[in-house]
Amino acid sequence: MVDHRISLTRYLVEQQRVHGHIPSELRLLLEVVARACKRISFAVNKGELGDVMGSAGTENVQGEVQKKLDIIANETLIEANEWGGHLAAMASEEMEGIYVVPNRYPQGEYLLMFDPLDGSSNIDVNVSIGTIFSVLKKPEGHPGVHDNDFLQPGNCQVAAGYCIYGPQTTLVLTVGDGVAMFTLDREQGSFVLTRENVRIPEDTKEFAINMSNVRHWDAPVKRYIDECLAGEDGPRGKNFNMRWIASMVADVHRILCRGGIFMYPWDKREPRKPGKLRLMYEANPMGWLVEQAGGAATNGRQRILDIQPTQLHERVSVILGSKNEVERVTGYHAEA
Ligand code: AHG
Ligand code: MN
Ligand code: MN
Numbered sequence: 001m002v003d004h005r006i007s008l009t010r011y012l013v014e015q016q017r018v019h020g021h022i023p024s025e026l027r028l029l030l031e032v033v034a035r036a037c038k039r040i041s042f043a044v045n046k047g048e049l050g051d052v053m054g055s056a057g058t059e060n061v062q063g064e065v066q067k068k069l070d071i072i073a074n075e076t077l078i079e080a081n082e083w084g085g086h087l088a089a090m091a092s093e094e095m096e097g098i099y100v101v102p103n104r105y106p107q108g109e110y111l112l113m114f115d116p117l118d119g120s121s122n123i124d125v126n127v128s129i130g131t132i133f134s135v136l137k138k139p140e141g142h143p144g145v146h147d148n149d150f151l152q153p154g155n156c157q158v159a160a161g162y163c164i165y166g167p168q169t170t171l172v173l174t175v176g177d178g179v180a181m182f183t184l185d186r187e188q189g190s191f192v193l194t195r196e197n198v199r200i201p202e203d204t205k206e207f208a209i210n211m212s213n214v215r216h217w218d219a220p221v222k223r224y225i226d227e228c229l230a231g232e233d234g235p236r237g238k239n240f241n242m243r244w245i246a247s248m249v250a251d252v253h254r255i256l257c258r259g260g261i262f263m264y265p266w267d268k269r270e271p272r273k274p275g276k277l278r279l280m281y282e283a284n285p286m287g288w289l290v291e292q293a294g295g296a297a298t299n300g301r302q303r304i305l306d307i308q309p310t311q312l313h314e315r316v317s318v319i320l321g322s323k324n325e326v327e328r329v330t331g332y333h334a335e336a
Contacts, residue, residue: 008034008171008182008191021177022159025086029110029135030159032084034171034182034191036077037131037163040116041184043072044129044165053124061096061313069123070094073116073131087112088138089145091312093281098312100145107143110158111136111150115281118162119247128166130249134285135159150312154284154305161285164249170194172256174292179256200295201259204322206241208251209263216267220300220332248277252286252320256293261321263329265300274299275317279309283316296326300333 012027022030043052056066074094081087082101087108090099093115101108112135119129135158139149161173169184171191179198182191207228214222228240243260245251251262264277277283287297287304297304297320307316319329 006193008173008193011180011182011193015175015177019177022175025109026135026158026175029081029084029086029108029112030173030175032080032086033077033112033133033161034163036080037169037171038184038189038191039076039080040073040131041163041165041169043076044069044123047126060094062093064120066094067117067120067123069129070117070120077112077114077116077131077133081112086110089149090114091150091280092116093278093313098145098147098150107138107145109138111138111145113150113280113285115278118249118282119245122245122247122250127247128164128245128250128253129247130162130164130253132162132249132282132285133160134280134288147312150280151309153308154279154287157284157288157305160288162249162252162289164253166250166253170253172198172253172289174289176292179289179293181256198256198293200255200290200293200322202294202323204259204261204325205238206243206258206260207263207325208243208245208255208260208321209265210244210246211242213267213269216269218266218268218300218333218336220329220336221263221265223332224329248282248286252290255295255321256289259322261319261325261329263320264318266317274315277316277318279304279307279314279316280312283318283320286318287320290320294323295321296323296330297321298326298330300330 015021016027052069056068056071058066087101090112115132122129159175163171171182181195183194185192227235231239266275283304290297299317
């Protein structure tokens with residue numbers, strides 16, 4: 001716990017002025033995202049008292065039924081950033097095409113991508129959910145914004161983070177200078193720095209995977225989990241614990257706090273899809289946060305951040321967390 005209170009604003013000003021990591025436009029953009037997350041947090045907290053629970057009765061571009069909160073969170077982010085003034089365009093898990101910020105001169109320099117509400121299945125049961133975001137620079141050299149401008153690998157991100165709406169609302173951020181966590185102080189209405197230089201232990205005894213899919217997994221994933229399950233008497237010589245919250249934000253947050261490995265691998269249910277999770281809105285921002293905290297993130301074969309996206313809503317297999325464990329699973333894929 002940091003003893004003197006540093007607000008998100010002050011942290012970002014220092015990242016800009018003292019460390020020279022970010023330009024002022026990016027600082028202001030991140031403040032707008034944080035403000036939107038604060039609003040979403042308040043909506044989430046209202047629960048049954050507000051009109052925020054349950055299904056919206058619509059489907060998104062990926063054929064998933066939308067919850068009311070998926071739509072509310074998406075609109076909150078769009079509205080806040082439309083007037084923020086530093087964005088050229090946005091892309092969201094909940095929108096088919098990109099959203100170009102209208103009539104602004106000069107045009108904003110950045111592109112924002114988000115999963116407005118991660119962990120939708122947990123909304124109605126009062127379990128942690130979140131917002132995940134990723135910022136890219138708009139490529140220079142042409143006027144306007146095109147879908148292709150977004151198709152940059154994760155190693156081009158200039159900022160990434162998430163906000164978890166749990167027992168506390170915590171914003172977790174990287175601008176390439178390690179990972180910092182900010183807890184929302186509801187009385188003051190501001191995010192306060194509560195952890196800096198977050199580090200993920202390189203080894204772990206905790207894994208997170210949806211075990212109900214075991215019969216659909218690929219051999220290397222099955223091998224890794226079987227070895228964990230064998231415990232002390234097996235090849236790993238230690239007992240493992242399992243957690244699966246079904247909100248990526250909550251599972252990744254636990255890993256940033258105490259280590260662990262998270263996997264949502266390719267499986268045989270839909271063999272043509274590379275995975276369930278989305279590269280641009282989930283895997284890239286989480287992958288960069290985890291790497292910034294000393295962990296690793298791969299799709300089993302390749303570093304997530306080096307994948308060249310070919311479409312906006314691209315899916316990907318995800319293995320991330322404690323470095324030695326991720327390297328082990330990735331090694332099993334190479335051997336197979
Ligand atoms: P979203 O709510 O944005 O669609 O994401 C849900 C994702 C992710 O948060 C979580 O890890 C995973 O889906 C859970 O999937 P299962 O229900 O298949 O376990
Ligand atoms: Mn999600
Ligand atoms: Mn979502």
